[in-house]
Every structure is written in C-alpha cells, then in structure tokens.
Amino acid sequence: MNRARRGTVLIEFALVVPLFLLLCVAGIDFARVFNTAMVLTGATRTGLEYAGQSAAAAGDASGIASLVSSSAGNPAGLAVTSVQFCTCSIGGTQVACSSKCSGKITYVQVSTSLPFQTLIAWPYFPRPLTVSKTAVIRVTLPPPGGGGFGMILLPFYL
Numbered sequence: 001m002n003r004a005r006r007g008t009v010l011i012e013f014a015l016v017v018p019l020f021l022l023l024c025v026a027g028i029d030f031a032r033v034f035n036t037a038m039v040l041t042g043a044t045r046t047g048l049e050y051a052g053q054s055a056a057a058a059g060d061a062s063g064i065a066s067l068v069s070s071s072a073g074n075p076a077g078l079a080v081t082s083v084q085f086c087t088c089s090i091g092g093t094q095v096a097c098s099s100k101c102s103g104k105i106t107y108v109q110v111s112t113s114l115p116f117q118t119l120i121a122w123p124y125f126p127r128p129l130t131v132s133k134t135a136v137i138r139v140t141l142p143p144p145g146g147g148g149f150g151m152i153l154l155p156f157y158l
Helices: 002-051 061-071
Strands: 079-087 105-116 129-138
Touching (some): 002 061, 002 079, 002 105, 002 129, 061 079, 061 105
Antiparallel strands (some): 079 105, 105 129
16 A cells, blocks of 8 residues: 555656646746846836936937946847937927927937847747837926026025
C-alpha cells in the first residue's frame, strides 16, 4: 500500500509542477511588461514636462527624445516622436501653428514605443510585443511682464 501511494504522489507531482511553472513564467512575463509600460509612462511624462515649459522647449525634438531616452534608462529600440500642433480655442480644430488667430493654444504630443521580448513565445501574442505610450500637454507661456516660469504676479491694492 505504501509503495502504491508513493507512485500516486509522483504522478500528481509530475502533472502539477509543469502547470505551476508555466503559471509562474506567465506571471513574471506579465510583471515585466507592466514594468516596461510604467517606465515608458514616466519617461513620456518627463518629456512632456520639458516640452510644456516654453515654446522653445516644445520645438526641441532632439532634446525631448534625449530626455525621454535617459529617463527610460536608454533601452535599445526605444522610439520617441514629438509633434507640435495648435488650436484657436480649447477643444477646437487643429490649425497650423504659423497661422494667426485669437487665443491660439500650442500643444505638444510625445509618443514612445519600445519592442518587448517575452521570456517564451505565448500563443496569440506577437513577439516582440510593442509597448507604446502617447500623451499631450499644453505649452505654457510665461506670464505677462516676465517673472519667470510659473510665477503669477498679482497686483496688490493697499
């Protein structure tokens, strides 16, 4: 009886361990993809913060790409694009940034993508898997009268 019990335990072990290992590898791959997406989100946000500081920074595509790449840890295969566009009102249609209109608002869109290799080839998932992030920010203008970035000068009446 004891020998038969050991054989049953061995068969159960042989059936369960591969499934358990497959589940572990799937969890590790999911965590790695999620981590890559979070790193790209942070790097894209860093590029947006730089681009949104001024009109000069918004047009500095190489500076934005360099900042995003260094913020992401300089991974191989990282693609960064930045596009500047304008509208004449909030939520309005896009117009050429060189056009004249009242209340023109400038935006910058930063897109990043990174090919990601999973540990094993999963069915129904492309390999490499491309992780992409895109975000838009409104370019801020310094307040009238100078004062630097982000400083609001309010008149005080005594």
